[in-house]
Amino acid sequence: MSAAPLSAARTRRLLPRLSGSTRAFGAGAAALALLAAAPAPGIVPARGAGPVSDPASLVNPLIGTAGVVHTFPGPVVPFGMMQLGPDTTPLRTYGGGYGYSAKRLSGFSLTHLSGPGCPAGGDVPLLPLSGGLPDDPGKASVGFSHQRETVRTGLYRVTDDNGVTTELAAATRAGIARFTFPAGKDARLLLKLRGGATRVDGTRLRVVSDREIVGSVRSGHFCGADNAYTLHFAITFDRPLTSAGTWRGSRKTVLHGPGATQTKDADGAYATFDTSGGHTVTARIGISYTSQDGARRNLQREAATRNVRALESAAHSAWNQVLGRMRVTGGTHDEQVQFYTALYHALLHPNVFSDTDGRYAGMDKKTHSVPRGHAQYANFSGWDTYRSQAQLMALVDPAVAGDMVSSMLRDFDESGSLPKWAQNNGESWVMIGDPADGIIAGAYAFGARSFDTRRALSVMVREAVGPNHARPGQAVRDRLGYLPVDGKDWGCCHFYGTVSTQLEYDNADYALAAFARSLGDRATYTRFATRAQDWQNLFNRASGYLQPRLAAGGFASGFTPGATRGFVEGTSAQYTPMVAFNLRRLIQGRGGAKAWSAYLDSLLRDLLHPTPTTADLNNEPSVGIPWQYNWTGEPWKTQRAVRKVQRTLWSNTPYGQFGNDDLGAMSSWYVWSMLGLYPAVPGSDLLVLGSPAFPAVTVSQPGAAPFTVLGRGAAAGSPYVHGLTLGGRAHPRPWLTFRELRGRTLDFTLGSTPATGWGTASAPPSDATGQRPWPRR
Numbered sequence: 001m002s003a004a005p006l007s008a009a010r011t012r013r014l015l016p017r018l019s020g021s022t023r024a025f026g027a028g029a030a031a032l033a034l035l036a037a038a039p040a041p042g043i044v045p046a047r048g049a050g051p052v053s054d055p056a057s058l059v060n061p062l063i064g065t066a067g068v069v070h071t072f073p074g075p076v077v078p079f080g081m082m083q084l085g086p087d088t089t090p091l092r093t094y095g096g097g098y099g100y101s102a103k104r105l106s107g108f109s110l111t112h113l114s115g116p117g118c119p120a121g122g123d124v125p126l127l128p129l130s131g132g133l134p135d136d137p138g139k140a141s142v143g144f145s146h147q148r149e150t151v152r153t154g155l156y157r158v159t160d161d162n163g164v165t166t167e168l169a170a171a172t173r174a175g176i177a178r179f180t181f182p183a184g185k186d187a188r189l190l191l192k193l194r195g196g197a198t199r200v201d202g203t204r205l206r207v208v209s210d211r212e213i214v215g216s217v218r219s220g221h222f223c224g225a226d227n228a229y230t231l232h233f234a235i236t237f238d239r240p241l242t243s244a245g246t247w248r249g250s251r252k253t254v255l256h257g258p259g260a261t262q263t264k265d266a267d268g269a270y271a272t273f274d275t276s277g278g279h280t281v282t283a284r285i286g287i288s289y290t291s292q293d294g295a296r297r298n299l300q301r302e303a304a305t306r307n308v309r310a311l312e313s314a315a316h317s318a319w320n321q322v323l324g325r326m327r328v329t330g331g332t333h334d335e336q337v338q339f340y341t342a343l344y345h346a347l348l349h350p351n352v353f354s355d356t357d358g359r360y361a362g363m364d365k366k367t368h369s370v371p372r373g374h375a376q377y378a379n380f381s382g383w384d385t386y387r388s389q390a391q392l393m394a395l396v397d398p399a400v401a402g403d404m405v406s407s408m409l410r411d412f413d414e415s416g417s418l419p420k421w422a423q424n425n426g427e428s429w430v431m432i433g434d435p436a437d438g439i440i441a442g443a444y445a446f447g448a449r450s451f452d453t454r455r456a457l458s459v460m461v462r463e464a465v466g467p468n469h470a471r472p473g474q475a476v477r478d479r480l481g482y483l484p485v486d487g488k489d490w491g492c493c494h495f496y497g498t499v500s501t502q503l504e505y506d507n508a509d510y511a512l513a514a515f516a517r518s519l520g521d522r523a524t525y526t527r528f529a530t531r532a533q534d535w536q537n538l539f540n541r542a543s544g545y546l547q548p549r550l551a552a553g554g555f556a557s558g559f560t561p562g563a564t565r566g567f568v569e570g571t572s573a574q575y576t577p578m579v580a581f582n583l584r585r586l587i588q589g590r591g592g593a594k595a596w597s598a599y600l601d602s603l604l605r606d607l608l609h610p611t612p613t614t615a616d617l618n619n620e621p622s623v624g625i626p627w628q629y630n631w632t633g634e635p636w637k638t639q640r641a642v643r644k645v646q647r648t649l650w651s652n653t654p655y656g657q658f659g660n661d662d663l664g665a666m667s668s669w670y671v672w673s674m675l676g677l678y679p680a681v682p683g684s685d686l687l688v689l690g691s692p693a694f695p696a697v698t699v700s701q702p703g704a705a706p707f708t709v710l711g712r713g714a715a716a717g718s719p720y721v722h723g724l725t726l727g728g729r730a731h732p733r734p735w736l737t738f739r740e741l742r743g744r745t746l747d748f749t750l751g752s753t754p755a756t757g758w759g760t761a762s763a764p765p766s767d768a769t770g771q772r773p774w775p776r777r
Contacts, residue, residue: 001117001384001421001431001569001620001662051698055323056153056316058340064115065093065100066654069661071345072096072112073151075170075311077318079377079400081352082287083112084168084175085156087125087195089141095120097197100654104141105160107192108168108177110233110287113423114348115661116381118223118430120423122197123231124215126177126283128164130185137190137247138267153344154315155308169311172352173298174286178308180279187273187281191235193217194267201228205269206262207255210240213271214292220426227426229361231287234295236304238282243272282307289424290367294355301356322347325396325702326671330695330714334652335674339694341656342671346392346664349385350404353378353424361425363415370403370410377407380419383431383504384620384662386438386511391679392668394446395701401443402450408436409452412459417470420493427469429493432568433504434463434470441515441683446738447701453519460512461524469493471505482537485548485556485566497568499538499548500621503578506532510581510767511683530770535579536589541774544590544599545572562612570621573603573613580624580681583631584766589774593632600628604641607648617645618659623669627678630688631766635734635759636720642673642690643719675699675709676748680764685738688764691719691750705743713750721758723749734759 052058064071070093074085087109088102095113107125127140134140143161150157159165163182169175181187191213193203198221205215213235220228245254246266255261255269263269273281286299303311323340331339354360354376358369370376377400394401412418418436421428437460444453466474472495477483483498495501509532516524540547540555548556548566556565561573577600579586587596603615603625610616615625626645629637649658650670661667672678676692679685692711700706724731727744736746 001381001660051327051329051696052336052340054320055326055328055340056319058337059153059319059323059344060337060341060652060656061151061153061156061344062100062654063338063341063652063656064345064654064661065096065098068093068659069655069657069666070094070096070115071661072114073098074108074112074156075154075168075175075315076348077170077172077315078322078347078397079350079352080170080348081173082110082170082175082285083121083348083351084108084110084170084177084285085112086158087122092119092122092197094118094660095197097122100146103143103145105144105158106141107190107195108166109195110175110285111231113379114345114663115666116222116663117660119197120222122195123217123219124233125192125195127190127192128166128179128181128281129188129190130162130164130181131188132186133188133252133270136250137270138192138194140190153319154312167308169308170315171302171306171311173288173356174284174301174303176303176306176308176311177283177285179281179283181275181281183275183279187275187279189271189273189281189283191215191269191271192267193269198222202264203266204262204264205246205266207241207244211238212236213244213269214295215269216292220423222421222423222428223430225428225430227423227428229289229424229426231289232292232295234286234292234299236284236299237271237273238284239273239275239278241271242274245270288355289353289361290355290359294357294359298356319344322397325700327698327700328694329697331693332716335693337652338650338656339671339674342667342674343392343396345661345667346389346671347396349381349663350377350379350407352376353407363411363422363425363427365425366414368410368414370406374403374406376410377404378422378424379663380408380422380436380439381663381665382420382422382435382439383433384665385668386435386442386682387620387623387665387669388672388679389664389668390439391442391446392671394443394448395699398447398702399450401448405440405443405448405451405456408440409456409459412463417468418459418463420470429469432495432497432501434508435504436460436470437464437508437515438511438682441511442679444515444518445683445685446679447704457512457516457519457521457524460515464509464512464528473501477502477505477534480537480551481534482549484551486550497566499546499566499572500568500570500575502538503535503546503575506535506579507581507682510681513769514681514683526769529767532581533585533770533772536585536772536774539586539589541589544576544595546576547572564612569619570616571612574616574622577603577625577628578621580628581684582766582768582771583628584763585768585771587631597629597632597634597637600625600632600637607645616659617649618666620662620665623666624678624680627680627688627690630734630759631763633760633763634756635689636754636756638688638734639691639719639721640754643693643716646670646673646693647716676711677709686764687736687738687741689721689724689734689736689759691721692748701742707741707743708745710745710747711750712748714748715750715752718750718752720751720754721748722751722755723758732759733762735762735764
């Protein structure tokens with residue numbers, strides 16, 4: 001889901017280059033040195049000739065904090081519930097909360113989402129202040145500078161313009177905020193209860209003692225939807241409060257006596273500390289979506305006896321464990337930083353949602369428990385992540401991917417639907433299609449096994465035959481064979497963009513079919529692979545595009561390739577290629593490989609300035625386009641196009657990628673592309689090939705034999721495959737399956753000129769099951 005992209009040309013004129021994520025970043029003249037869109041001469045080599053041993057040290061959390069990427073720079077562990085981090089004002093980016101160009105901080109909130117297309121999270125910002133209480137605490141902010149800021153894996157530190165230093169570190173469900181106040185001034189901490197990124201429906205707060213405050217906020221409303229959640233928090237301090245109070249509007253209330261003080265619907269609260277004996281106040285924070293007791297337990301088990309350094313060290317180790325499953329050798333320093341930062345961003349979500357005791361808030365608003373040793377997960381940006389993020393997560397951490405699928409099945413039990421765009425324990429129905437099928441089948445295809453596969457298939461089938469909230473209009477599709485653009489009886493759930501929606505259903509049906517086939521269920525495979533071919537009913541051979549069609553049968557008038565009627569966040573020109581599971585048939589319908597190649601050329605002619613008739617690589621519907629030359633007998637064009645995307649749209653800067661990251665969706669594309677691989681057909685284990693950017697990457701999937709991708713001669717200007725072996729034998733195809741790759745070495749020989757004869761004899765497979773004959777013209 002994408003916001004309007006910032007001008008790429010303008011971003012390239014403003015990019016401050018980030019030379020390392022473990023340093024304070026200055027905004028002076030040196031840091032504002034101009035970067036060109038093309039690679040600069042004199043590429044800096046990576047440090048060390050051997051495999052990367054400490055990938056967490058290469059992560060740069062500031063990549064994506066400028067423009068519309070909307071990542072967040074605060075400390076977090078893989079898939080962590082707690083996402084402490086800074087929020088800026090007046091620029092508060094969607095989900096991430098932090099805009100690199102901003103100059104003021106409004107607080108340090110407890111939750112964030114990385115790169116969604118709407119405001120989200122930002123719950124309970126904490127703002128330390130030195131001096132008196134502001135007249136309007138809810139609007140209080142402090143100036144800051146990147147020159148006094150340190151950002152690295154597991155730690156965020158800043159000294160604001162008032163001289164207060166804040167240090168943040170996080171565990172899975174708890175975190176620590178350490179505030180060092182200047183001498184000689186009052187030390188205060190604001191709790192902005194209504195300071196979240198979206199509407200707050202209610203607040204509660206209780207001063208339990210002079211060292212503990214607990215409370216909750218009820219929020220949600222992602223993209224204006226009705227979804228809601230309650231976040232509970234518990235905060236303990238290492239020194240006593242000298243006073244506390246609340247505010248509501250302009251009215252301030254002093255709280256008298258801890259233990260008996262409970263307030264409801266306050267806008268915020270403040271606590272004052274006596275720092276005459278030392279200037280530091282440490283706040284330990286636990287959160288939970290079940291109860292205040294749950295927040296306390298999470299705090300007690302994860303942060304009560306630890307300090308900032310201990311949490312930072314643990315987070316660094318946790319990230320090394322998961323990032324280290326992709327062990328890079330060689331490449332430039334910036335390439336390594338960009339690769340591991342993208343992998344980091346791809347593994348932030350979905351998030352652990354259950355407490356340390358296994359309890360979690362269900363989609364039915366009741367409290368449930370997960371089996372011991374497992375976790376419930378939440379925050380599914382389905383339309384975005386089914387394409388490549390779910391597959392990457394399964395590749396790197398199949399146990400988490402398995403728990404994620406089990407979580408989705410529990411969501412179905414509690415709500416009647418698999419998650420679509422679910423935030424915490426509420427469904428927003430944002431975006432289109434039925435993306436859960438692609439997520440589940442994709443996770444299975446790339447190694448997730450620790451879930452009930454037969455039950456998953458049963459649930460997927462039940463949801464696919466509708467009508468239901470996940471697939472409104474299914475009965476109309478069954479009757480007509482397509483979704484008419486003038487249909488009136490869709491019923492619910494953000495249903496719009498009928499051509500895009502039908503393509504999403506087709507991809508979901510094919511993912512379901514592929515999953516059924518992998519489980520040996522041929523009947524279900526045939527049923528849904530056949531239904532997936534109804535995209536043909538929207539394809540107009542006269543124009544060569546997928547077009548909106550009327551209920552009466554004809555195509556809607558006024559069509560142009562750049563028109564948006566019937567499409568979601570895109571146009572017909574951008575959506576027509578989205579039939580990767582039977583691309584051969586689509587290519588035939590448009591006039592053959594030569595015509596399709598020319599079409600791809602036109603789509604990719606200007607990556608920096610997308611138009612309605614060119615690919616928009618900032619957003620998900622276009623991300624598969626550069627890989628499709630593999631079907632036209634021109635894999636060298638894919639190799640060139642993918643490398644151009646990498647070099648043009650990605651950099652080690654705050655503007656380091658384009659488009660909303662969408663909870664790791666776009667970052668996962670980059671990781672796959674740097675390996676020279678892409679899961680082109682959601683739900684299957686097909687990998688189409690580009691070319692690796694590194695001399696070597698070894699992928700160690702838990703529970704499976706590792707595989708290695710070698711790129712002999714890999715360099716920015718050498719994307720072309722001149723030869724390839726798999727397991728020591730010549731591999732002439734520009735594709736393979738994940739099953740073939742496991743435990744073997746994929747060995748590329750690369751060069752700087754196209755090898756137009758390699759990989760031309762065998763296009764990636766297309767599934768013709770159930771396809772219809774083209775009608776006579």
